[in-house]
Amino acid sequence: MRTIFFIACLCIFAACNTKQQADIIVHNAVIYTVDSSFSTAQAMAVKDGKILYVGKEDEVLNKYSAKDTVDAKGNAVYPGFIDAHAHFVGYAQSLFAVDLFDSKSTDEIVSRVQKFVADHPGEQWISGRGWDQNKFPGKQFPDNVKLSQLFPNTPVVLERVDGHALLVNDKALQFANIKPGQTLTGGAIETVNGKLTGILIDNAEALIGAVTPEPSREEMAKKLLAAQQNCFAQGLTTITDCGLDYEAVEAIDTMQQQGKLAMHLYIMLSDAKRNYDKFLKRGPYKTDKLFVHGFKVYADGALGSRGACLLQPYNDKPGWQGFLLSSKEHYDSVARLLAGTDFQMCTHAIGDSGNRVILQAYTKYLGGKNDKRWRIEHAQIINPADFDLFGKSSIIASVQPTHATSDMYWAADRLGTERLKGGYAFKQLLQQNGWIALGTDFPVEDISPFKTFLAAVFRVDAKGYPAGGFQMENALTREQAIRGMTIWAAKADFWEKETGSLETGKNADFIILDKDLMKVQWNEVLQTKVIATYSEGKKVYNK
Numbered sequence: 182m183r184t185i186f187f188i189a190c191l192c193i194f195a196a197c198n199t200k201q202q203a204d205i206i207v208h209n210a211v212i213y214t215v216d217s218s219f220s221t222a223q224a225m226a227v228k229d230g231k232i233l234y235v236g237k238e239d240e241v242l243n244k245y246s247a248k249d250t251v252d253a254k255g256n257a258v259y260p261g262f263i264d265a266h267a268h269f270v271g272y273a274q275s276l277f278a279v280d281l282f283d284s285k286s287t288d289e290i291v292s293r294v295q296k297f298v299a300d301h302p303g304e305q306w307i308s309g310r311g312w313d314q315n316k317f318p319g320k321q322f323p324d325n326v327k328l329s330q331l332f333p334n335t336p337v338v339l340e341r342v343d344g345h346a347l348l349v350n351d352k353a354l355q356f357a358n359i360k361p362g363q364t365l366t367g368g369a370i371e372t373v374n375g376k377l378t379g380i381l382i383d384n385a386e387a388l389i390g391a392v393t394p395e396p397s398r399e400e401m402a403k404k405l406l407a408a409q410q411n412c413f414a415q416g417l418t419t420i421t422d423c424g425l426d427y428e429a430v431e432a433i434d435t436m437q438q439q440g441k442l443a444m445h446l447y448i449m450l451s452d453a454k455r456n457y458d459k460f461l462k463r464g465p466y467k468t469d470k471l472f473v474h475g476f477k478v479y480a481d482g483a484l485g486s487r488g489a490c491l492l493q494p495y496n497d498k499p500g501w502q503g504f505l506l507s508s509k510e511h512y513d514s515v516a517r518l519l520a521g522t523d524f525q526m527c528t529h530a531i532g533d534s535g536n537r538v539i540l541q542a543y544t545k546y547l548g549g550k551n552d553k554r555w556r557i558e559h560a561q562i563i564n565p566a567d568f569d570l571f572g573k574s575s576i577i578a579s580v581q582p583t584h585a586t587s588d589m590y591w592a593a594d595r596l597g598t599e600r601l602k603g604g605y606a607f608k609q610l611l612q613q614n615g616w617i618a619l620g621t622d623f624p625v626e627d628i629s630p631f632k633t634f635l636a637a638v639f640r641v642d643a644k645g646y647p648a649g650g651f652q653m654e655n656a657l658t659r660e661q662a663i664r665g666m667t668i669w670a671a672k673a674d675f676w677e678k679e680t681g682s683l684e685t686g687k688n689a690d691f692i693i694l695d696k697d698l699m700k701v702q703w704n705e706v707l708q709t710k711v712i713a714t715y716s717e718g719k720k721v722y723n724k
Contacts, residue, residue, distance in 0.1 A: 529558045581626060635706045668682045
């Protein structure tokens with residue numbers, strides 16, 4: 182009897198001390214699960230890249246054991262940030278081009294190009310990005326005179342900050358066989374006194390794109406890995422890349438399958454026949470890290486280059502209303518085509534006229550409430566009569582808060598104060614469907630999701646301007662901003678079952694921050710640092 186009793190006691194003791202094996206335990210944390218109730222927890226266990234359990238400290242530590250135990254030291258843990266609208270490949274390329282962001286004049290553009298060429302001798306094609314004439318004296322477009330003089334035998338192609346205009350030298354114009362007086366739909370080739378200035382707007386950029394040399398697979402891999410590391414350092418674990426051709430998608434898929442690229446990427450294919458031909462018959466393509474599920478269409482250009490299509494003329498350019506980049510019939514045909522598929526239609530629309538045209542096309546084919554999650558990217562300037570169209574047809578607004586705090590310095594000049602009230606209206610857009618997707622549009626804006634949070638909640642830029650915030654009636658709450666950067670961004674990508682919140686069964690995509698965004702003062706937001714970033718339970722960044 183004593184032996185039986187002893188064995189029973191041993192069994193009970195062993196059972197009480199048997200813990201489930203996990204790969205990682207994170208504890209002593211303030212974990213924002215971003216579940217339906219926005220609940221917090223103290224610890225979580227992870228195995229095979231998935232979350233096993235999230236709960237109280239003693240619950241997790243008593244139930245699980247792991248070789249890797251992470252003491253968060255009381256810091257905040259959030260789901261990995263998701264950028265709902267960016268250009269990952271474009272950003273990767275910009276890291277190896279001339280940095281023209283915040284240049285203050287044409288002369289500064291030229292000097293930066295000269296320095297880049299001195300540091301990179303032998304370049305056969307010089308590219309750069311980031312200039313913005315709104316920061317120049319007089320706010321006029323630059324010209325290519327000096328660039329043509331200094332680089333008579335090498336093409337120079339420099340993108341405006343928003344990607345909707347180019348400054349190119351004469352050699353690049355010659356390569357593309359661009360002539361004075363040439364016209365095209367949805368674009369402009371600027372001339373002064375019959376001479377090309379080197380400014381190409383919107384669809385005119387494609388003339389240069391057609392002759393731009395493509396990087397090798399090796400060069401592209403190098404650039405993508407550099408971009409990925411910068412994203413992880415910012416706490417980004419999923420990126421929505423808006424507008425790629427299928428060749429770039431195939432290159433990304435290969436790198437991911439080979440284990441060389443860890444970033445989760447939601448891809449929108451460019452609005453081009455060859456992409457439709459490649460994907461419509463096969464349908465959306467999905468792996469653990471890649472989801473090709475949308476087509477990116479352009480309604481109009483950008484407000485900064487006056488390519489946004491407006492219902493009434495620009496305040497600072499009488500008689501000019503911008504333009505659509507394609508015919509209304511084209512948008513109707515794409516909507517009709519995609520309505521019978523599982524693909525999203527995702528359309529860039531900035532001006533109130535551009536947004537109205539797309540909203541009407543969507544409404545025609547969506548037929549009321551639905552779960553197709555067709556998106557309008559930017560949804561920047563909306564006429565008051567059109568807001569309700571988002572809700573009536575479940576159209577998702579995918580917005581970039583830092584556009585508001587970048588444009589606010591000159592947007593009223595373009596639009597006037599009354600029309601501006603329908604601009605950057607994040608709260609009004611959120612109210613239509615009860616959720617909204619947030620992104621940065623990098624490299625158009627800075628990659629930082631902390632700037633997204635600052636602009637969404639406090640409506641100020643990095644300088645703290647303006648005091649009291651810009652059009653604060655459309656500010657989001659802290660919780661809404663965090664949701665917009667995590668679970669709502671995931672939902673906009675049809676990925677909410679896999680990521681976007683820290684719940685059992687989901688990917689262990691999470692970040693540890695040294696400050697808590699739900700508690701910091703506005704002037705501490707941009708001081709927040711990422712301590713560590715985890716993607717599917719693997720540490721991919723450490724401060």
